[in-house]
Amino acid sequence: xxxxxxxxxxxxxxxxxxxxxxxxxxxxxxxxxxxxxxxxxxxxxxxxxxxxxxxxxxxxxxxxxxxxxxxxxxxxxxxxxxxxxxxxxxxxxxxxxxxxxxxxxxxxxxxxxxxxxxxxxxxxxxxxxxxxxxxxxxxxxxxxxxxxxxxxxxxxxxxxxxxxxxxxxxxxxxxxxxxxxxxxxxxxxxxxxxxxxxxxxxxxxxxxxxxxxxxxxxxxxxxxxxxxxxxxxxxxxxxxxxxxxxxxxxxxxxxxxxxxxxxxxxxxxxxxxxxxxxxxxxxxxxxxxxxxxxxxxxxxxxxxxxxxxxxxxxxxxxxxxxxxxxxxxxxxxxxxxxxxxxxxxxxxxxxxxxxxxxxxxxxxxxxxxxxxxxxxxxxxx
Amino acid sequence: xxxxxxxxxxxxxxxxxxxxxxxxxxxxxxxxxxxxxxxxxxxxxxxxxxxxxxxxxxxxxxxxxxxxxxxxxxxxxxxxxxxxxxxxxxxxxxxxxxxxxxxxxxxxxxx
Numbered sequence: 001x002x003x004x005x006x007x008x009x010x011x012x013x014x015x016x017x018x019x020x021x022x023x024x025x026x027x028x029x030x031x032x033x034x035x036x037x038x039x040x041x042x043x044x045x046x047x048x049x050x051x052x053x054x055x056x057x058x059x060x061x062x063x064x065x066x067x068x069x070x071x072x073x074x075x076x077x078x079x080x081x082x083x084x085x086x087x088x089x090x091x092x093x094x095x096x097x098x099x100x101x102x103x104x105x106x107x108x109x110x111x112x113x114x115x116x117x118x119x120x121x122x123x124x125x126x127x128x129x130x131x132x133x134x135x136x137x138x139x140x141x142x143x144x145x146x147x148x149x150x151x152x153x154x155x156x157x158x159x160x161x162x163x164x165x166x167x168x169x170x171x172x173x174x175x176x177x178x179x180x181x182x183x184x185x186x187x188x189x190x191x192x193x194x195x196x197x198x199x200x201x202x203x204x205x206x207x208x209x210x211x212x213x214x215x216x217x218x219x220x221x222x223x224x225x226x227x228x229x230x231x232x233x234x235x236x237x238x239x240x241x242x243x244x245x246x247x248x249x250x251x252x253x254x255x256x257x258x259x260x261x262x263x264x265x266x267x268x269x270x271x272x273x274x275x276x277x278x279x280x281x282x283x284x285x286x287x288x289x290x291x292x293x294x295x296x297x298x299x300x301x302x303x304x305x306x307x308x309x310x311x312x313x314x315x316x317x318x319x320x321x322x323x324x325x326x327x328x329x330x331x332x333x334x335x336x337x338x339x340x341x342x343x344x345x346x347x348x349x350x351x352x353x354x355x356x357x358x359x360x361x362x363x364x365x366x367x368x369x370x371x372x373x374x375x376x377x378x379x380x381x
Numbered sequence: 382x383x384x385x386x387x388x389x390x391x392x393x394x395x396x397x398x399x400x401x402x403x404x405x406x407x408x409x410x411x412x413x414x415x416x417x418x419x420x421x422x423x424x425x426x427x428x429x430x431x432x433x434x435x436x437x438x439x440x441x442x443x444x445x446x447x448x449x450x451x452x453x454x455x456x457x458x459x460x461x462x463x464x465x466x467x468x469x470x471x472x473x474x475x476x477x478x479x480x481x482x483x484x485x486x487x488x489x490x491x492x
Contacts (some may be wrong), residue, residue, distance in 0.1 A: 034432065034492070059430030077429055101432055118435060142436065159436065187436075203465055235460065236466035238426050239436065295447045301472065325422070332436070343422065 022275045024069035025204035027086050028372035032365045039289050039364055040086055043332050046360035052091035056080035062103040065376035067110035075104040093131045097124050105148045112172055114154055116146035125172050134172045145189020147380045149213055155198035157186035164200050180220040182209040190242040191380030221268045233258025238299035240283050248291030248311045274314055278303045289335040297326045318356050322349050333374035341367035406476050417490050442488040453482045
C-alpha cells in the first residue's frame with residue numbers, strides 16, 4: 001500500500017513538472033547582478049516566472065537570444081557564457097570562455113554566438129546549440145561594442161588599439177577580418193537597425209567613427225568631430241552604452257561623452273543636426289521601437305533620473321524619478337511599455353510609455369540589465 | 382568617588398578624541414556603508430563588482446600590494462588623465478579617499 005502511494009506521488013510530481021505549452025515572445029530576463037542569478041519575466045502578465053541561479057559574476061552582464069526565442073545566452077563579467085532555457089527555467093549549457101568578458105552577440109542565422117573579451121582580448125566564436133568553441137580572433141586589446149551585421153559578419157572596436165575590426169564568419173572555423181582605424185579609445189559600438197552602418201563612440205577624443213558596411217572599400221570615417229568644441233569635459237563616472245539602437249526614423253540620438261547632452265545626427269548625411277540638454281551624462285539613449293520617443297538614463301550621481309525626448313520636437317517631453325540607480329531600460333516588443341531597473345531600490349518598474357504611469361513594480365535583487373526575447377529578431381541586439 | 386569617575390570618563394573621552402584626530406576623522410559607519418556600496422557598484426562599473434578588473438585595472442589587495450598609498454590616493458582624487466579614470470574629488474573628501482584606499486589594500490569589504 002505504501003509503495004503504491006509513493007508511486008502515485010512520484011507520478012503526480014512528474015505531472016506537475018511538465019510545463020504548460022506556451023510561446024516565448026513575451027518573455028525576457030532581468031539580471032540580478034549581485035546574486036549570480038537571472039529572473040525570467042513575463043511582459044504580458046508583469047510577473048517573474050522563475051529564477052535561475054549559478055551564472056557567476058554578473059556585475060556587467062548582457063544577453064542575446066536564440067532565434068526561436070527559447071534560449072538566452074548570458075555573458076558574465078568573469079568570462080562565463082551560460083545558455084539558459086527560458087521554458088524549463090534552467091541552465092542548458094555553461095562554459096567559462098575567458099578571464100574577463102564584457103558581452104556578446106548572435107549571428108544573423110542564429111547559429112553562432114560570439115563573445116567579446118577584455119582578458120584575454122579578442123572574440124570567441126561558439127556553436128549556438130552546443131557552445132563548442134569554433135574559432136577565435138585574438139586582438140591584443142580589450143574588445144568593446146561587438147554587434148552582429150548581415151552576412152554572418154560582426155563589427156567590434158578595440159579600446160586600447162583604437163581600431164574597428166569587421167570579421168566575416170561565413171566559415172565559422174576560418175574567420176576573415178578587416179581592420180580600420182577608429183580613433184582614440186573607442187568605448188562602445190552599435191549597428192544601425194538595417195545593419196548597414198557600424199558606429200564606434202570614442203572616449204579619448206570627441207567624435208564617432210563610422211563604417212558603411214555596404215562600402216567597406218571606403219574604410220572608416222569620422223563624424224561629429226570635435227563636438228565638445230574644445231571645452232573640457234566633465235568627469236565621466238560611467239561609460240555610456242551605445243548598444244541598443246538610438247536610431248529613430250532618419251536620426252540617431254547619441255550620448256555626448258562628459259557632457260549633459262544628447263547629440264542628434266542625420267543618418268543620411270551623418271552630420272550633427274542638434275543637441276538636447278539633459279539632466280546628466282547620458283548612459284543609455286534608447287529609441288522606443290516606433291522611434292517617436294527616446295528614453296535616456298544617466299551616470300552617477302544623476303542616476304535616479306530618466307528623461308524622455310519627443311523626437312518630433314526634440315524637446316524633453318517627460319522627466320521621471322523611477323527609483324534609485326536606474327541602470328537599464330527595455331521596451332516591450334512594440335513599445336507600449338518600458339521596464340526600468342532600479343538597482344538600489346531592489347526593484348524593476350514597468351511604465352506606460354504614453355501616460356508615463358507606473359503599471360507594475362517587481363522585487364528583484366540589485367537588478368541591472370533587462371533583456372526581452374524580441375531582441376532575437378533585431379540586428380545589432 | 383563621583384569625582385574619580387568623572388576624571389576617568391574625561392580620560393576616556395580624551396583618548397577617543399586623540400585617536401579620532403590621528404585618523405583624520407574616519408567616515409562614520411553609515412558613510413562607510415555608502416562608500417562600500419559606491420566602490421562595489423560605481424567603481425565596479427569599470428573595475429568589476431568583485432574588483433577583479435574590467436575596462437579599468439584590478440583593485441584587489443593582491444593587485445595593489447606594491448603600489449604606493451599616496452599614488453593611489455592621488456589617482457582617486459584627481460583621476461588619471463589620458464585614461465578613463467575620472468577624478469572623484471567632487472564626490473569624495475580626503476578622509477573618505479584615505480579610508481577607501483586603505484580598505485582596498487587590505488581586501489575591500491563586501492556589502
